[in-house]
Amino acid sequence: xxxxxxxxxxxxxxxxxxxxxxxHAGSLQEIRLRVGRPETVMIDGRERFVGTDGxxxxxxxxxxxxxxxDVDEILGHLCRYSLYAFADEIxxxxxxxxGGHRVGLAGQVxxxxxxxxxxxxxxxxxxxxxxxxxxxxxDPFLHGLYDGGGRLYNTLLISPPGCGKTTMLRDLxxxxxxxxxxxxxxxxxxVDERSEIAGxxxxxxxxxxxxxxxxxxxxxxxxxxxxxxxxxxxxxLAVDELxxxxxxxxxxxxxxxxxxxxxTVHGESLxxxxxxxxMRDIIMSGLFDRYMVLTRKNGRCEVEGIYDRNxxxx
Amino acid sequence: MTGTAAVFKLAGVAxxxxxxxGWGLGRVGEERRRVEYLREILRIVRRMQDEIDYGKRxxxxxxxxxxxxxxxxxxxCFRRIYELTGQGDGxxxxxxxxxxxxxCQAEAPLSEAEKAILGNLPQCLGMREEKQQARNIGRYAETxxxxxRKAEGAYENxxxxxxxxxxxxxxxxxxxxx
Numbered sequence: 001x002x003x004x005x006x007x008x009x010x011x012x013x014x015x016x017x018x019x020x021x022x023x024h025a026g027s028l029q030e031i032r033l034r035v036g037r038p039e040t041v042m043i044d045g046r047e048r049f050v051g052t053d054g055x056x057x058x059x060x061x062x063x064x065x066x067x068x069x070d071v072d073e074i075l076g077h078l079c080r081y082s083l084y085a086f087a088d089e090i091x092x093x094x095x096x097x098x099g100g101h102r103v104g105l106a107g108q109v110x111x112x113x114x115x116x117x118x119x120x121x122x123x124x125x126x127x128x129x130x131x132x133x134x135x136x137x138x139d140p141f142l143h144g145l146y147d148g149g150g151r152l153y154n155t156l157l158i159s160p161p162g163c164g165k166t167t168m169l170r171d172l173x174x175x176x177x178x179x180x181x182x183x184x185x186x187x188x189x190x191v192d193e194r195s196e197i198a199g200x201x202x203x204x205x206x207x208x209x210x211x212x213x214x215x216x217x218x219x220x221x222x223x224x225x226x227x228x229x230x231x232x233x234x235x236x237l238a239v240d241e242l243x244x245x246x247x248x249x250x251x252x253x254x255x256x257x258x259x260x261x262x263x264t265v266h267g268e269s270l271x272x273x274x275x276x277x278x279m280r281d282i283i284m285s286g287l288f289d290r291y292m293v294l295t296r297k298n299g300r301c302e303v304e305g306i307y308d309r310n311x312x313x314x
Numbered sequence: 315m316t317g318t319a320a321v322f323k324l325a326g327v328a329x330x331x332x333x334x335x336g337w338g339l340g341r342v343g344e345e346r347r348r349v350e351y352l353r354e355i356l357r358i359v360r361r362m363q364d365e366i367d368y369g370k371r372x373x374x375x376x377x378x379x380x381x382x383x384x385x386x387x388x389x390x391c392f393r394r395i396y397e398l399t400g401q402g403d404g405x406x407x408x409x410x411x412x413x414x415x416x417x418c419q420a421e422a423p424l425s426e427a428e429k430a431i432l433g434n435l436p437q438c439l440g441m442r443e444e445k446q447q448a449r450n451i452g453r454y455a456e457t458x459x460x461x462x463r464k465a466e467g468a469y470e471n472x473x474x475x476x477x478x479x480x481x482x483x484x485x486x487x488x489x490x491x492x
Contacts, residue, residue: 015404073406077406079372080372080399080400081373082373084366084442084443084447085444087370087444090442202375
């Protein structure tokens with residue numbers, strides 16, 4: 001993540017002003033734009049306000065506020081002046097842009113007759129979340145996910161929200177795909193429903209997900225898993241945030257076709273009191289041989305442990 | 315002497331006839347170029363419509379496709395638009411489009427209204443749904459189709475008229491000379 005990546009998110013006329021924010025590219029976490037409010041950025045967990053001249057301040061200067069035209073122009077630029085091409089993503093309230101960054105959107109929603117979201121008419125709030133790949137975070141845990149013969153266990157990552165399960169999954173995919181000391185590289189199929197794993201932009205993965213990885217971007221998990229199994233014959237199938245019986249059924253089919261599985265689910269722990277119904281169904285399905293549990297301790301996220309299907313630490 | 319004068323007269327007559335027929339052919343060629351331009355504009359607008367409706371491609375992508383499939387009339391123009399807007403330079407598509415298309419059509423044998431079909435096309439961009447965007451572009455396709463149909467219909471008549479006129483003008487000048 002470099003200065004240029006940040007600069008390129010803004011249209012020509014705004015680039016000079018955002019240059020100073022871009023200097024912090026390495027530690028920049030998010031940029032928040034709200035119409036009629038000062039622009040804020042989050043750098044290393046600390047909120048700063050962007051001044052008229054682009055200087056970062058601890059307090060709002062009172063002069064600089066974001067206008068509707070600014071937001072429209074930035075959104076247009078991020079979508080390459082082709083909002084229609086991103087209609088499905090806008091409908092879900094986010095966009096993935098070049099570099100794998102996620103842009104959250106809010107504003108006035110237009111509904112269909114059946115009450116589903118048709119589009120967002122006036123986008124007035126943007127939250128640009130800067131993607132930072134953390135390569136190598138799964139390296140110390142790989143040995144627990146392979147048997148001695150280089151065979152990958154079906155692995156489920158369990159983590160509370162915001163604890164880095166997608167980041168961990170992405171790095172696992174990269175390691176499995178490229179190969180490591182624990183096992184040779186394998187063909188990995190990724191169903192990336194919300195473009196969070198590969199951060200695909202116009203179909204091209206912006207994050208490093210390995211040399212042998214095929215990504216089905218923006219596709220519902222259930223259909224995506226079946227499509228990949230039929231068309232790309234992956235040796236490993238990876239999906240984020242399992243939920244519902246249909247996902248499980250698709251996983252069972254994929255497993256029955258000989259695919260190894262890598263998946264994540266929201267959860268607190270492997271102990272029964274940390275279960276939710278969704279997680280109970282997944283664990284009871286017996287599909288997974290290894291459970292990697294991520295947890296937050298003293299505000300920091302870490303891997304609590306890797307467990308086998310009997311709950312024993314490995 | 316009389317023989318030499320007659321040869322000069324014949325040469326003069328030939329030159330006048332050739333000149334006037336050449337002028338006529340030039341005008342016919344210009345009319346043919348106008349029809350070619352209009353056909354190309356119609357092809358471009360329809361291709362844009364399809365790429366948006368079925369392919370959901372972004373405008374810079376569409377410009378790249380057009381740069382490859384358009385003839386020399388517009389190919390370079392779309393390549394330039396793609397280069398200026400598709401590489402993350404931050405230049406707004408509308409501005410770049412208008413500038414480039416205006417420059418490309420500067421010498422085109424088209425009326426201002428015909429030039430505006432492609433030149434003003436960015437004014438209908440910015441829709442949030444592909445069907446709506448394609449429909450909006452469709453209105454430009456209709457205008458292009460109408461212009462093209464009229465120009466094609468008039469082309470044969472104009473060709474005949476221009477050639478007859480040029481031959482007649484040549485004959486008239488010859489009579490005057492003689």
